[in-house]
Amino acid sequence: MSNNTIAVYGASGFQGALVLAELDRRGGTVILAGRDAEKLESAAAQANLTDAEVRVATVDDGAALVAAFRGADAVINCAGPFTPTGARVVDAAVAAGAHYVDTCGEQLFLHEIYRTRSAAAESAGVTVVPAATDGGVPGDLLARLIADRLGPLAELTSVHRFGGDAAMSRGSIRTMLGVADTMADGGVAYLDGAWRPGPFDQLAPVILPGGTEPVAVGSFPLQEAVSVPRHTSIRNVRGAVEESTRALFATPLTDDMIEALPMGPTAAQRAAGTWTIVLDVVAVDGRRARGVIEGTDTYGTTASIAVEAARRLVADPPAAGVLAPAQAFDPADFLAALTPHGVRWSIDID
Numbered sequence: 001m002s003n004n005t006i007a008v009y010g011a012s013g014f015q016g017a018l019v020l021a022e023l024d025r026r027g028g029t030v031i032l033a034g035r036d037a038e039k040l041e042s043a044a045a046q047a048n049l050t051d052a053e054v055r056v057a058t059v060d061d062g063a064a065l066v067a068a069f070r071g072a073d074a075v076i077n078c079a080g081p082f083t084p085t086g087a088r089v090v091d092a093a094v095a096a097g098a099h100y101v102d103t104c105g106e107q108l109f110l111h112e113i114y115r116t117r118s119a120a121a122e123s124a125g126v127t128v129v130p131a132a133t134d135g136g137v138p139g140d141l142l143a144r145l146i147a148d149r150l151g152p153l154a155e156l157t158s159v160h161r162f163g164g165d166a167a168m169s170r171g172s173i174r175t176m177l178g179v180a181d182t183m184a185d186g187g188v189a190y191l192d193g194a195w196r197p198g199p200f201d202q203l204a205p206v207i208l209p210g211g212t213e214p215v216a217v218g219s220f221p222l223q224e225a226v227s228v229p230r231h232t233s234i235r236n237v238r239g240a241v242e243e244s245t246r247a248l249f250a251t252p253l254t255d256d257m258i259e260a261l262p263m264g265p266t267a268a269q270r271a272a273g274t275w276t277i278v279l280d281v282v283a284v285d286g287r288r289a290r291g292v293i294e295g296t297d298t299y300g301t302t303a304s305i306a307v308e309a310a311r312r313l314v315a316d317p318p319a320a321g322v323l324a325p326a327q328a329f330d331p332a333d334f335l336a337a338l339t340p341h342g343v344r345w346s347i348d349i350d
């Protein structure tokens with residue numbers, strides 16, 4: 001799989017740097033793309049990719065963006081927040097005939113891309129897999145593995161949990177601020193076989209792994225609610241986080257406060273941060289299952305997932321269109337590729 005060319009848009013950011021490092025580790029040709037030549041040159045130097053091509057294009061210049069992606073087999077878009085500009089990067093990648101993945105966690109943007117970009121991707125013969133992140137891929141793949149064991153599903157509730165003092169990058173905080181309203185009302189959930197906007201009914205407290213007492217959880221705009229119904233027969237999919245996390249995300253911050261923060265967590269902070277996704281599932285026949293998938297280092301894991309996804313799209317293209325992770329990749333095989341990065345999963349059926 002070494003003979004591929006992958007363009008990274010937003011290569012000058014915190015997540016972009018980790019994606020560049022992972023691409024360098026895996027081999028292949030890298031193109032650094034973004035809006036600022038100086039920052040891109042500096043990112044190339046820091047990643048030891050001084051021979052890599054740097055291509056400058058703003059999101060407002062569609063022709064330049066397509067030219068930036070021309071010749072690439074795949075694009076990894078790390079330029080968040082995605083809600084204001086991400087669709088233009090998707091369109092340019094598709095127009096350039098390149099597969100596309102991104103590091104987006106903004107649920108309504110993902111929902112929009114699934115709904116509106118499939119026809120163009122199909123015509124171009126390329127595959128778009130949004131949310132190639134720690135929050136977007138593991139839960140979707142695990143949900144599919146549970147459905148393979150239980151058959152048609154009635155309910156899935158996904159709870160994402162962050163631990164070990166997980167620290168966020170400046171870009172993540174800026175992104176979350178931009179979707180504060182969506183986070184407050186829960187985004188969209190899949191209820192009675194259709195996507196519906198929040199606010200939603202309160203969820204019952206849940207006992208999370210390692211705990212003995214139920215903890216309060218609140219609706220949250222997670223990827224599984226928009227991706228799982230695309231590949232699995234199911235009536236309801238809801239996303240949630242602990243209420244304490246919701247409160248943290250709702251903390252008001254000004255631009256000045258964000259700019260004063262470091263660009264992102266240090267390597268030690270990243271390694272100390274944990275993420276856990278808990279999927280509580282009820283099958284149509286009444287059987288219940290819990291799937292748990294967990295790891296450390298949100299940003300490092302996201303780099304591994306985005307690069308793994310892009311390389312798989314190039315090496316073994318699935319159907320063209322906008323696909324959920326479990327439509328594009330073999331779930332168990334993809335998760336096995338994340339084991340060396342410390343990702344572990346289990347499924348318990350009652």
Ligand SMILES: NC(=O)c1ccc[n+]([C@@H]2O[C@H](COP(=O)([O-])OP(=O)(O)OC[C@H]3O[C@@H](n4cnc5c(N)ncnc54)[C@H](OP(=O)(O)O)[C@@H]3O)[C@@H](O)[C@H]2O)c1
Pocket residue numbers: 009010011012013014015016034035036039058059078079080081082085103104105106133134135136169170171172173175176263264298299302
């Ligand atoms: N699980 C998840 O959901 C998950 C995990 C990891 C990352 N993420 C997301 O990934 C994104 C990137 O995070 P980060 O920490 O790398 O942020 P960052 O350090 O602020 O980097 C953002 C990058 O995007 C570029 N960019 C931003 N707005 C742009 C625009 N309008 N036009 C062109 N380029 C633009 C920036 O370019 P300049 O350098 O020129 O400013 C920079 O290269 C965030 O949205 C974050 O939420 C999500």
